[in-house]
Amino acid sequence: MSAGPPWLLVLDLAGTFAFGLNGALTAVRAVRLDIVGVIALGMITALGGGIIRDILLDDLPPATFQDWRYLAVAAGGAFIAFLLGHRLHRLAGSITVLDAIGLSVFAVAGASKALDFGIGAAQAVILGTITGVGGGTLRDVLIRQIPSVLSTGLYAVPALVAAAITVAASSIGVYSWPAATVAASACFLIRLLGVHFSLSAPEPPGATRSDPDSPEQE
Amino acid sequence: MSAGPPWLLVLDLAGTFAFGLNGALTAVRAVRLDIVGVIALGMITALGGGIIRDILLDDLPPATFQDWRYLAVAAGGAFIAFLLGHRLHRLAGSITVLDAIGLSVFAVAGASKALDFGIGAAQAVILGTITGVGGGTLRDVLIRQIPSVLSTGLYAVPALVAAAITVAASSIGVYSWPAATVAASACFLIRLLGVHFSLSAPEPPGATRSDPDSPEQE
Amino acid sequence: MSAGPPWLLVLDLAGTFAFGLNGALTAVRAVRLDIVGVIALGMITALGGGIIRDILLDDLPPATFQDWRYLAVAAGGAFIAFLLGHRLHRLAGSITVLDAIGLSVFAVAGASKALDFGIGAAQAVILGTITGVGGGTLRDVLIRQIPSVLSTGLYAVPALVAAAITVAASSIGVYSWPAATVAASACFLIRLLGVHFSLSAPEPPGATRSDPDSPEQE
Numbered sequence: 001m002s003a004g005p006p007w008l009l010v011l012d013l014a015g016t017f018a019f020g021l022n023g024a025l026t027a028v029r030a031v032r033l034d035i036v037g038v039i040a041l042g043m044i045t046a047l048g049g050g051i052i053r054d055i056l057l058d059d060l061p062p063a064t065f066q067d068w069r070y071l072a073v074a075a076g077g078a079f080i081a082f083l084l085g086h087r088l089h090r091l092a093g094s095i096t097v098l099d100a101i102g103l104s105v106f107a108v109a110g111a112s113k114a115l116d117f118g119i120g121a122a123q124a125v126i127l128g129t130i131t132g133v134g135g136g137t138l139r140d141v142l143i144r145q146i147p148s149v150l151s152t153g154l155y156a157v158p159a160l161v162a163a164a165i166t167v168a169a170s171s172i173g174v175y176s177w178p179a180a181t182v183a184a185s186a187c188f189l190i191r192l193l194g195v196h197f198s199l200s201a202p203e204p205p206g207a208t209r210s211d212p213d214s215p216e217q218e
Numbered sequence: 219m220s221a222g223p224p225w226l227l228v229l230d231l232a233g234t235f236a237f238g239l240n241g242a243l244t245a246v247r248a249v250r251l252d253i254v255g256v257i258a259l260g261m262i263t264a265l266g267g268g269i270i271r272d273i274l275l276d277d278l279p280p281a282t283f284q285d286w287r288y289l290a291v292a293a294g295g296a297f298i299a300f301l302l303g304h305r306l307h308r309l310a311g312s313i314t315v316l317d318a319i320g321l322s323v324f325a326v327a328g329a330s331k332a333l334d335f336g337i338g339a340a341q342a343v344i345l346g347t348i349t350g351v352g353g354g355t356l357r358d359v360l361i362r363q364i365p366s367v368l369s370t371g372l373y374a375v376p377a378l379v380a381a382a383i384t385v386a387a388s389s390i391g392v393y394s395w396p397a398a399t400v401a402a403s404a405c406f407l408i409r410l411l412g413v414h415f416s417l418s419a420p421e422p423p424g425a426t427r428s429d430p431d432s433p434e435q436e
Numbered sequence: 437m438s439a440g441p442p443w444l445l446v447l448d449l450a451g452t453f454a455f456g457l458n459g460a461l462t463a464v465r466a467v468r469l470d471i472v473g474v475i476a477l478g479m480i481t482a483l484g485g486g487i488i489r490d491i492l493l494d495d496l497p498p499a500t501f502q503d504w505r506y507l508a509v510a511a512g513g514a515f516i517a518f519l520l521g522h523r524l525h526r527l528a529g530s531i532t533v534l535d536a537i538g539l540s541v542f543a544v545a546g547a548s549k550a551l552d553f554g555i556g557a558a559q560a561v562i563l564g565t566i567t568g569v570g571g572g573t574l575r576d577v578l579i580r581q582i583p584s585v586l587s588t589g590l591y592a593v594p595a596l597v598a599a600a601i602t603v604a605a606s607s608i609g610v611y612s613w614p615a616a617t618v619a620a621s622a623c624f625l626i627r628l629l630g631v632h633f634s635l636s637a638p639e640p641p642g643a644t645r646s647d648p649d650s651p652e653q654e
Contacts, residue, residue: 027368036375037368051274056487058496060276065332065341114501123501137578142355142365147578150463150473157472245586254593255586269492278494283550283559360573360583 007177011109011184012050012063013073019102019135020046020077025095028085031143035082041139042078043071049106049134056127057117096195099136099148103159104187107132108180111163112170121167128163129156132187154194162187225395229327229402230268230281231291237320237353238264238295243313246303249361253300259357260296261289267324267352274345275335314413317354317366321377322405325350326398329381330388339385346381347374350405372412380405443613447545447620448486448499449509455538455571456482456513461531464521467579471518477575478514479507485538485570489546492563493553532631535572535584539595540623543568544616547599548606557603564599565592568623590630598623 023045027038047064054062064070085091110131114124133149133156140147148155162183169179241263245256265282272280282288303309328349332342351367351374358365366373380401387397459481463474483500490498500506521527546567550560569585569592576583584591598619605615 031364031368033368034370036373037370040367040374055273055491056497056501061274061335061337061341065274065337065345068338068340071340071344117497119497119501120504122504122507123497126507127501141359141577142368144362144364144580146467146580149476150467150469150578152470152473155472156476249582249586251586252588254591255588258585258592273491279492279553279555279559283492283555283563286556286558289558289562359577360586362580362582 005176007180008109008112011105011112011180013069015102015105015109016046016050016070016073017077018098018105019049020074021081022095022098022102023135023139024078024081025085025091025098026139026143028081029091029095030145038082038085039075039078041142042081043074044142045135045139046074046077046102047071047135048138049102049110049131049136052134053110053113053127053131056130057114057119059113059117097192100158100188100191100195102135103132103155103191104162104184106135107159107162107187108166108183111166112175112180115167115170115175121171124167125160125163128166129159132159132162152194154191158187158190158194161190223394225398226327226330229323229330229398231287233320233323233327234264234268234288234291235295236316236323237267238292239299240313240316240320241353241357242296242299243303243309243316244357244361246299247309247313248363256300256303257293257296259360260299261292262360263353263357264292264295264320265289265353266356267320267328267349267354270352271328271331271345271349274348275332275337277331277335315410318376318406318409318413320353321350321373321409322380322402324353325377325380325405326384326402329384330393330398333385333388333393339389342385343378343381346384347377350377350380370412372409376405376408376412379408441612443616444545444548447541447548447616449505451538451541451545452482452486452506452509453513454534454541455485456510457517458531458534458538459571459575460514460517461521461527461534462575462579464517465527465531466581474518474521475511475514477578478517479510480578481571481575482510482513482538483507483571484574485542485546485567485572488570489549489563489567492566493550493555495549495553533628536594536624536627536631538571539568539591539627540598540620542571543595543598543623544602544620547602548611548616551603551606551611557607560603561596561599564602565595568595568598588630590627594623594626594630597626 020042022042024038024042026045027033027041031037031041033041047070050070051062051064054060054064107128109128111124111128114127119127133147137147137149165183165186166175166180169175169183238260240260242256242260244263245251245259249255249259251259265288268288269280269282272278272282325346327346329342329346332345337345351365355365355367383401383404384393384398387393387401456478458478460474460478462481463469463477467473467477469477483506486506487498487500490496490500543564545564547560547564550563555563569583573583573585601619601622602611602616605611605619
């Protein structure tokens, strides 16, 4: 069982819900799956990051399989997205914002849980980042896209920032929900500013959909 | 070590053999790999679902690495498929039937083992479904296809049905090999009826090979 | 914590460094990612095989998250590759040699650690092979290529040879760093000879980049 404070569970469930909506909307938009595929992609996106985190922390079975609320929230989010997805006018925008929310809260929740399990500071930052990007990476692999964590510089970086703020706040003894809120908000803002201004490290045109079969440099 | 009854081991090995044949035939048919690739894809398909289940249940090392029969059955199935695959006239049909067998028995075996490990009912149903679809999903990701669990409504649903029957039979105290047979047979029949009549929730034409780079709705 | 001898840690870190360079150079060459993507792909390639091994051996959290040197070596290798990658004239050759180094030492390290954890001989050979090919397989899946372990016969085979030599040396009581060096060197030579002379089991032309959407036999 999670040994963390109650607000950590709230963060976890909020991220699960956001990623459940996000994964299901991605399925509606990018791959046009049927209802089972939409729910499945929503649940994998919602639960993937936390399951990877719990495997790496040896907190098995993962929280997902110890607490029914994770499954209910993930399935609920995916089902709502299936019902409403076709009516959304700005589907791409909603997908981006929901992904940023999940990324932010999971990076904080992952780093927090790693600290609770006695992992070192640098490793907790990496584990928080993995938790944040994990669900979206599984989502992208399953629908055959290059994962955001590879194709977009400002996807892993904001998650790293959130996890680092979390670990820093803990090390100076001021870690609680206000610090978690600051960390998640910083990640969310950096991510959305990056998307809005197309900020990233230099990359070739179209690299977010880059094709490994394209002409290569030698 | 597995704490389950002997027929659970039989189910596990039967599913391993069917998925070993299936994965290797898929390699022969869809990607035309050489012998090492064929054996490797067969073994990954055969062992993937059970390894994922054992990781999530914290039964590590997985049964695969504690009992040599899993490796032998998986490698044997893959090798037989390599030898015979080129002679089969109805290769696609064989692949579908073997996949349905593996899906059915792994969904039952996964749900059973989850119950043995004290997982809750809803979670045991999900874990059984993951066990059933896990090996095939790894197979499809490795050969760059959209996984069946996403593209075909009647792939996850029969696995869910088999896992749910298993859990229901356990909860009313009649769980043993007859109930397991009923559960696996139900999954197998639903899956093959779905394939035969092309039953599924509404989806766009060609969605089983849908391309994320195709024109998208906004 | 790892219970192995000190030269096992050296092997592990050498493989981590080689795969960190390899993954990052692959990102520079094949997908033209930005710096964050390059570092991320390098670290995933470097750490993936060992993490999979430690999950399967129930040595959690993985060595990666218990010992800061793994993260430092992986990130350092990836960063060096990012800085120097654009200047290398023979990038494809460097990528192949680094991949062969990582494959060789990880196959030996994986088999050794499996023996230390009391796994049976056949299973230790398979686990060593998985450790060797694991990081490269994650790398290939993330950049949407058919993994080398499936497409090239002489990728899994040399890893199997190295793991088998390791297990055989252990069973006759002569296992120490000289045996490990022989095992890793055998793998490295077989792999490079296979690449140089294009040795492999028969496969259709272009199968290393084969496309599941290409015409199929029935």
